Amino acid sequence: MTAPVFPLAAVVGADALKLALCLNAIDPRIGGVLIEGPRGMAKSTLARGLADLLGGGPFVTLPLGASEERIVGTLDLDAALGEGRARFAPGVLAAADGGVLYVDEVNLLPDHLVDLLLDVAASGVNRVERDGISHEHAARFLLVGTMNPEEGELRPQLLDRFGFALALDSRPAPRERAEILRRRLAFDNDPTAFVAQWEPAQATLRERCAQARACLADIPLDDAALEAITEACHQAGVDGLRADLVWLRAARAHAAWRGAAAIAGEDISAVADFALRHRRREPSSIIPPLQSDAPTSSPEQERGDQGAEGARGEADSGDWGALAPEPTASGPRRRLALPKKP
Numbered sequence: 001m002t003a004p005v006f007p008l009a010a011v012v013g014a015d016a017l018k019l020a021l022c023l024n025a026i027d028p029r030i031g032g033v034l035i036e037g038p039r040g041m042a043k044s045t046l047a048r049g050l051a052d053l054l055g056g057g058p059f060v061t062l063p064l065g066a067s068e069e070r071i072v073g074t075l076d077l078d079a080a081l082g083e084g085r086a087r088f089a090p091g092v093l094a095a096a097d098g099g100v101l102y103v104d105e106v107n108l109l110p111d112h113l114v115d116l117l118l119d120v121a122a123s124g125v126n127r128v129e130r131d132g133i134s135h136e137h138a139a140r141f142l143l144v145g146t147m148n149p150e151e152g153e154l155r156p157q158l159l160d161r162f163g164f165a166l167a168l169d170s171r172p173a174p175r176e177r178a179e180i181l182r183r184r185l186a187f188d189n190d191p192t193a194f195v196a197q198w199e200p201a202q203a204t205l206r207e208r209c210a211q212a213r214a215c216l217a218d219i220p221l222d223d224a225a226l227e228a229i230t231e232a233c234h235q236a237g238v239d240g241l242r243a244d245l246v247w248l249r250a251a252r253a254h255a256a257w258r259g260a261a262a263i264a265g266e267d268i269s270a271v272a273d274f275a276l277r278h279r280r281r282e283p284s285s286i287i288p289p290l291q292s293d294a295p296t297s298s299p300e301q302e303r304g305d306q307g308a309e310g311a312r313g314e315a316d317s318g319d320w321g322a323l324a325p326e327p328t329a330s331g332p333r334r335r336l337a338l339p340k341k342p
Contacts, residue, residue: 008049031163
């Protein structure tokens with residue numbers, strides 16, 4: 001029997017990271033997430049919640065000190081020579097197919113293993129070769145890596161291979177800390193009851209991601225969005241073109257997340273720091289306004305699933321808002337507000 005998993009919808013705070021994970025669930029081609037922060041910040045809890053948004057795919061943690069053979073799998077050469085066929089013993093990458101591969105302290109892995117993980121994550125195929133005999137299998141997973149910068153950095157060329165990079169706030173406010181502890185204690189006391197309590201909220205989040213995935217292909221990668229993003233990447237001084245591509249895909253995923261029919265300026269600005277944080281060379285960059293005649297979503301679409309909370313974007317605080325409804329005595333409360341910029 002599978003042990004209950006702390007629901008992503010029940011995680012307090014970390015709203016930017018929750019949004020980044022949801023966008024990767026909507027479009028895995030964004031390229032995964034690198035999370036910076038100290039221990040004890042619920043990084044693995046957030047990553048486990050991402051697997052549920054992929055339709056309950058597996059969640060696989062890379063074992064500490066894993067060898068290359070343990071990661072990619074091995075070929076039994078004697079069986080291949082004696083039986084005329086390759087006998088493959090699958091590794092971690094095969095186990096992660098269709099789900100999430102979580103790599104804690106990725107900055108402490110040897111560079112060649114990080115490179116291997118990123119290559120397979122990008123291609124979706126793991127190929128093992130030994131003495132002229134090869135075997136390949138599907139390995140489509142979302143890569144979530146964590147690191148504490150105080151323990152060592154990743155080389156820039158490896159950082160660039162992660163689609164998004166975010167840093168967690170290591171000092172949440174007292175009220176937030178208290179609520180984190182309440183929910184953690186409630187989960188530890190009765191995991192099954194806690195998961196059942198939060199299932200309506202988690203189901204809402206899961207369905208929203210599924211709907212966004214379904215309409216993603218209908219949202220055009222239009223020239224106006226492309227020009228705004230490439231201009232901003234140029235001003236930020238980023239090397240190469242991966243930032244442009246990640247940013248464009250992320251903006252489209254954000255438009256799908258909102259239920260819009262086209263990329264708008266708010267989609268571009270909402271994901272800017274996700275794509276640029278680990279790539280920019282200039283201290284800041286100006287995001288040009290999006291000039292487009294393409295239709296955007298109607299006010300009704302913009303409000304989406306706000307319910308009694310009111311129209312989207314009218315909230316006074318400007319924070320990310322909740323990604324899913326919180327359980328209340330009268331049933332789930334819908335609050336899906338997003339800000340105009342991160």
